[in-house]
Amino acid sequence: MSRSVEPPAGIAHADVVICPGGPMLLRGDHLVDDGQGNLVRTQRPVSAVCRCGKTETAPWCDGTHKVLPPKLRP
Amino acid sequence: MGAGGAGYGATMQLPPPRGTLSHRVRDALAGSSTRPLASRPSPVADDHHDAALALWMLYELHYRGFDGVDDRMEWDATLLGLRRHLEDDLEQDLRTRFAKSGTSAESVEEIFRICDEHEGAALSPYLHRHATREQFLELLRARSVYHLKESDPVSWAIPRLGTAAKAALVELQYDEYGGGDPNRLHAHLFARGMAACGLDPTYGAYVAQAPTEVLEQNNVMSLFGLHRRLRGAALGHLAAFEVTSSLPSRRIAQGLDRLDLADAMQHYYREHVEADAVHEQLAVRTICGALVAESPELLDDVVLGAFACLDQEERIARHFLDRWEAAA
Numbered sequence: 001m002s003r004s005v006e007p008p009a010g011i012a013h014a015d016v017v018i019c020p021g022g023p024m025l026l027r028g029d030h031l032v033d034d035g036q037g038n039l040v041r042t043q044r045p046v047s048a049v050c051r052c053g054k055t056e057t058a059p060w061c062d063g064t065h066k067v068l069p070p071k072l073r074p
Numbered sequence: 075m076g077a078g079g080a081g082y083g084a085t086m087q088l089p090p091p092r093g094t095l096s097h098r099v100r101d102a103l104a105g106s107s108t109r110p111l112a113s114r115p116s117p118v119a120d121d122h123h124d125a126a127l128a129l130w131m132l133y134e135l136h137y138r139g140f141d142g143v144d145d146r147m148e149w150d151a152t153l154l155g156l157r158r159h160l161e162d163d164l165e166q167d168l169r170t171r172f173a174k175s176g177t178s179a180e181s182v183e184e185i186f187r188i189c190d191e192h193e194g195a196a197l198s199p200y201l202h203r204h205a206t207r208e209q210f211l212e213l214l215r216a217r218s219v220y221h222l223k224e225s226d227p228v229s230w231a232i233p234r235l236g237t238a239a240k241a242a243l244v245e246l247q248y249d250e251y252g253g254g255d256p257n258r259l260h261a262h263l264f265a266r267g268m269a270a271c272g273l274d275p276t277y278g279a280y281v282a283q284a285p286t287e288v289l290e291q292n293n294v295m296s297l298f299g300l301h302r303r304l305r306g307a308a309l310g311h312l313a314a315f316e317v318t319s320s321l322p323s324r325r326i327a328q329g330l331d332r333l334d335l336a337d338a339m340q341h342y343y344r345e346h347v348e349a350d351a352v353h354e355q356l357a358v359r360t361i362c363g364a365l366v367a368e369s370p371e372l373l374d375d376v377v378l379g380a381f382a383c384l385d386q387e388e389r390i391a392r393h394f395l396d397r398w399e400a401a402a
């Protein structure tokens with residue numbers, strides 16, 4: 001007789017994650033159009049794309065969103 | 075030569091003692107015998123620095139050890155007993171300061187708020203605008219005690235986590251460890267930066283001159299990392315560390331640039347502007363989020379760890395700013 005053991009459940013895991021008030025995380029390898037005519041390849045396991053438009057390291061988030069007044073945060 | 079300098083990766087020398095207890099611990103390690111610790115009454119530390127240095131030596135047995143010290147001393151029962159004693163004092167001290175601060179949170183996302191609201195001394199504005207070259211080098215020597223083993227203390231937590239938190243932590247650590255490329259490993263970037271600044275990148279080279287606060291900061295990370303019981307604090311510490319890194323790293327890189335200090339060291343800090351903008355999101359939301367989803371009772375420890383990170387860093391900042399402003 002086989003025992004009825006539930007297999008472990010799958011765990012929800014997104015490839016693209018919107019961080020409230022902050023960047024958009026991209027998992028894995030992507031070619032990102034920075035909106036200025038450049039294609040930039042991701043360099044790390046997870047990358048953070050700026051959504052506030054104020055970063056100095058576009059297209060990547062550099063934490064600047066945290067010093068914006070809340071209503072200017074994405 | 076495979077690494078950033080001749081000594082990088084080599085085993086370090088035992089540091090010179092700074093009091094009765096660190097003297098006895100050093101003698102025990104050097105002689106690979108705990109007889110120097112057996113005397114009655116058992117040796118006690120002369121002061122904070124003596125205690126911090128003794129504990130730091132005991133912890134380093136779990137990382138890379140010391141030149142000439144028998145590797146079996148890592149699990150010597152007498153040394154572990156002494157370690158326990160020193161750890162209890164350190165943890166008690168931390169918990170007292172934590173309770174006094176009144177820091178608390180309902181969710182892991184509040185770590186962002188806790189870091190934002192934490193007030194007190196901060197080094198990066200001074201480094202950005204005012205620090206002299208000698209002050210910068212003094213700080214980099216002190217920072218090397220941690221940065222040459224960057225990310226290692228929290229790696230102890232990996233096997234102690236459930237599925238989602240484990241995957242999340244390893245995802246971040248993989249980036250800290252260079253994504254498979256040793257040239258991008260953060261500790262190695264720091265070692266190369268040190269060499270480029272004319273500093274000795276040998277692991278442990280500047281421990282003898284590290285202020286008490288720096289030894290303590292390192293000890294707190296090892297305390298959290300080495301105790302499964304404190305895994306929540308280890309991850310909370312990581313989260314606060316990452317949340318308070320991007321913007322200061324940019325100021326530090328600009329300060330280095332102002333002084334024309336080595337590109338390789340600027341590169342280390344610029345890398346942290348970008349990497350830690352990712353890591354702060356991962357550490358708070360994905361890593362601590364998964365931990366607390368799996369074990370809600372660990373939220374308080376996560377907050378304790380975050381507080382400890384901010385508190386230790388502030389004490390370090392106060393140490394250096396007091397010194398530098400007195401000299402100005």
Ligand code: FES
Nearest residue numbers: 050051052061065
């Ligand atoms: S979203 Fe982080 S700097 Fe723009």
Ligand SMILES: [Fe+2]
Nearest residue numbers: 224250260346
């Ligand atoms: Fe790092």
Ligand SMILES: [Fe+2]
Nearest residue numbers: 316349350353
């Ligand atoms: Fe990081």
